Amino acid sequence: MRLMARCVLARKRARVLPHVQARHGYAAAPMKAWMTAIFLCLVPVQGFAASPAAMEPLPVLVLGMPPLPGDESIRARLKACILLGDLTCVVDQYLLLKNIGQVPGWLVSFQNAFAAASRKAGECERVAKTIHEGLTRLGQRPEYLRFSVEGNVQLLGFNEVSNGVVVRTHQLATIGNHWAVKLGDKVIDAYTGLAGLPLSEYVTRLTTASTSRVVYEVVPAL
DSSP: OHHHHHHHHHHHHHOOOHHHHHHHTOTTHHHHHHHHHHHHHHSOOTTOTTOGGGOOOHHHHHHHSOOOSSHHHHHHHHHHHHHHTOHHHHHHHHHHHHTOSSOOHHHHHHHHTTSGGGOSTTOHHHHHHHHHHHHHHTTOOOEEEEEEEESSOOOEEEEEEETTEEEEEEEEESSSEEEEEEETTEEESTTTOTTOEEHHHHHHHEEOOTTOEEEEEEESOO
């Protein structure tokens, strides 16, 4: 309605009366009026709902809608929870999907994979297997990622960042290998949480000696 009103207003402002046209030579005024109206109709109104900048991310929109009857609606909401990295939401939607009241053991293990106790060197392989199994059971297609240090020093660290500042460096490995899970273009492990990080950003968070370098590859199994 706001857009239509603006178009009508533009046409009224641009119109010149016939006797004024004849007196002052505004022969082209009607054409200018239509061109002005068309141009203004094509210009989006500021704050209009169709603006891409105002659109919410798809997972947020899915979760914002009331659930519909049937498994497909619940599955869509479950996937949205996974994409947002919301563990509580994942558990709730899974229980609703399966119509069960108790959290199964594998899902409890999946939750624990992101706990603080899992964030220490030597735990990454077990954690990666648990996350991979959990995501597979939740209908996703995860892959394993292996990060390796090449060089004389085999230490590997991960920078925890808050508001663009490194607040802590975690030690991932002492013998040069770290395993994580890849889901789409994201890397997921105990340090990233279920939300994960884009692979390119994850790599920039890894630290090692200046004489060494980090390489990575997708592996079929651990």
